[in-house]
Amino acid sequence: MPVLDQAHLAPLEDTRPYAGKWIAIRAGHIIASADDSVSLQKNPDVRSDDQLIPVPSSDTSIYVL
Amino acid sequence: MTAAASLTVAYRDLFKTGSRPYLYLWVTGVNGRSGAIPGLVDSGADQVSLPDGFAPLMGYADGDLDEIDGTGADGSATWRRARQASSAYVPEMPAHVFSFVPIFTPGDTALWGRQDFFATFAVSFDEPAQRFDLTAWA
Numbered sequence: 001m002p003v004l005d006q007a008h009l010a011p012l013e014d015t016r017p018y019a020g021k022w023i024a025i026r027a028g029h030i031i032a033s034a035d036d037s038v039s040l041q042k043n044p045d046v047r048s049d050d051q052l053i054p055v056p057s058s059d060t061s062i063y064v065l
Numbered sequence: 066m067t068a069a070a071s072l073t074v075a076y077r078d079l080f081k082t083g084s085r086p087y088l089y090l091w092v093t094g095v096n097g098r099s100g101a102i103p104g105l106v107d108s109g110a111d112q113v114s115l116p117d118g119f120a121p122l123m124g125y126a127d128g129d130l131d132e133i134d135g136t137g138a139d140g141s142a143t144w145r146r147a148r149q150a151s152s153a154y155v156p157e158m159p160a161h162v163f164s165f166v167p168i169f170t171p172g173d174t175a176l177w178g179r180q181d182f183f184a185t186f187a188v189s190f191d192e193p194a195q196r197f198d199l200t201a202w203a
Contacts, residue, residue, distance in 0.1 A: 002073070003073045003074070003075050003196060004072050004073060004074045004075065004157060005074070005075045005077060006074070006077075006088070006089045006156070006157075009089045009101045009103070009156070010077065010079055010089075010103070011079070014081060015079075015080050015081065016080070016081050019080075020173070022118060036118055037118030037119065037121060037122050038118075038121050041121075041122065048098070049100075051100055051101050052100065052122060053102065053103060054116045054118055054173045054174075055080055055173070056080050056082055056173045056174055057173060062083075063082075063083070063085065063105075063174075
């Protein structure tokens with residue numbers, strides 16, 4: 001069975017500079033960021049079909065969710 | 066139930082915080098807006114939970130959400146649960162759409178939980194190989 005990686009959906013760029021923020025991704029590239037999702041959505045550079053996601057805080061290396 | 070489709074998904078280090086069982090789902094909110102959301106496949110989560118910021122993007126106003134008491138790994142908390150369901154599917158398995166009533170939390174990671182995601186897919190983890198198998202149930 002082939003192993004799926006969904007690479008076409010993932011950010012191509014390093015997201016660490018945006019830890020704790022929301023980013024807009026288009027074709028794998030980060031095109032805008034903001035402190036919250038609503039502000040990001042209102043950014044005129046952001047299109048309705050861009051992927052909007054939060055970038056997890058990078059100050060933890062172990063997840064217990 | 067019978068197995069309808071299967072996928073093997075590699076763990077990934079999406080945010081340079083460690084390799085984990087991330088999976089993108091294509092999520093459609095109550096406003097009809099759709100988008101890909103990365104989340105962790107998490108058998109410890111009772112149901113799908115999403116970071117708070119997704120609520121307005123998916124068309125949920127404050128009045129569409131009820132406060133609930135929950136328990137996370139770091140203790141008890143007050144979260145918000147939607148009154149109306151959204152839907153989602155794995156992009157590579159579009160025939161298997163499932164509904165879920167999202168819980169919105171202050172966290173920064175989406176969790177694909179048992180009562181909705183795991184009720185749609187059988188999940189088998191292979192930690193040494195850093196991958197997991199998904200099997201959709203028809």
